[in-house]
Amino acid sequence: MDTVIRLGLVSNGTTTLPAIDLDKFIILISSEHGVRAREPHGRIILRGQSPSTRPMPPDVLEFSVGAMGGAGTAHHHADVIMPPVPPGLTMLPSEMSVRPDVAPYLPPTDTTIPFARPREILHLVNGDTIRLEAGLVRRTLNGHTYTMYGYNGQYPGPLIEAARGSEVVVRFSDRLPDSSSIHWHGIRLDNAFDGVAAVGREFTYHVRFPDAGIYWYHPHVREDIQQELGLYGNIVVQPEYSPANREAVLMLDDLLVADSSIIPLGKESPTHALMGRFGNLFLVNGEPGYRLSVRRGEVVRFYLTNASNARTLNLSFPGARMKVVATDAGPFEHEAWVESVVIAPAERYVVHVRFDKPGAVALVNNVIALDHLFGRFFPEVDTLGVVSVSPHAVVHDLTKSFAALRRLPPPFAAQAFLSRPPDQTLVLTLETHDLPFVTERLMQLDSIYFAPVEWGGTMPMMNWASTGRQVRWVLKDPATGRENMDIAWHFPRGTPVKIRFVNERRAFHGMQHPIHLHGQRFLILAVNGIPNENLAWKDTVLVPAGGVVDILLDTANPGDWMLHCHIAEHLSTGMMMHFTVN
């Protein structure tokens, strides 16, 4: 034991313990000669354990050897490229031998495929027409050249800056080996152009931008492949925020590679179907090692979009002061100082950061990961980029406006809906079958204790080997018993709807789900019954494992729309439904 903490004296009756600031602990009572004993010397009885000790198998060794028998159920492919094991994790031999039961997929490559260029910025006004072409590109990341996908030969796709209220025409052409589409994430456009179904080689989208905010576009066909390979771009619609010296639009992603190759994707069905595909190479605007140079005292407005398949980020600039000002489709009621900002896949946040000391400030993802096998928590800190602050002071000093926290009227009078029962409830859960023995067994242990958010993807081999053939993520409507695409909700236009998401506590392997609703916007009313006191319009919300989230949907935009989990592998394994606004 690393740390022994004296909790107090025990007498007959009930003893209330102080809070214990440890991830993992056991509680012992020892019988001592005197009340002043600092360390236990006498006889000891075990009186309790932290929940985090519970995923540990009663006999790890016996289990790991015994589990090897089950490894034979895995399918073997010749020359499989396996995901690397993250440092600090212990893998069972049986876990190392599992393989996905789908054929590996990587884009066809040859040396005539052009190298991608950094994105360009498209300033659009009403009536403009642009062209977006999805095609193969080559990209060199950390000295390795990979064949990937890109829009207009760029990484990420072009940055679209559009005026609020404008409407533009997008001529899309698909030059990929597979069919695709463009979904305009978060934009309340005409239902016909929502881009959920695969289109032919050419398609013309009419996209209108009614709301200021930060949006993005991506395919809606096998996102687990197409988004991972680089098909995404940002859209900024004429926002009005408090002042900043400069703006930076950052698309954040994590790509899963093993040096010279991208880890292949699943051809018939996604790999990584359990937790989603966590990458090991962080990318900001398509490149590792983001760099920005600013002057001392500069206030930078960062638009942050999480385009990764599965990873929820916890971002900060240690040493610089940060306030959060807006999210998906609008500003927060009040700006707030924050230490870090949590961004689930598909969510966006706008933060203002002031760099007031010369030197280097890192952009880091700082999370606590869980080693599921040993019930051990460990920190993971990844540097996504560095901001260099020069000693020269910024010309236009914003000290005063930055120090103030702007307040706005609430975006909607949501108070009355807080105590109302939900109009619809959706349970988030999963079904599995034919998983390898070792996976089945470890997942069962894991369901005894789980983290509300899986930050690190710390079951890399078992997760990789699970495919859409074994895992089906489920949205269940308890009112009708219907699931996924069999659910069809109907809402009259203009009547706000309260929806409750219940992320099933008892699911076989609970996980957080970033839930996205197309074509509308909503407010987060409450999380686990705690009212949200800082409202903002959103289109994606993270529902933690075991958590309950209430939203209020603004049903303003008629049409037939999708609701789904934005972990690409969960979506591609069924976690979607539709609803109609009449």
Ligand code: C2O
């Ligand atoms: Cu960003 Cu239906 O997706």
Ligand code: CU
């Ligand atoms: Cu999900």
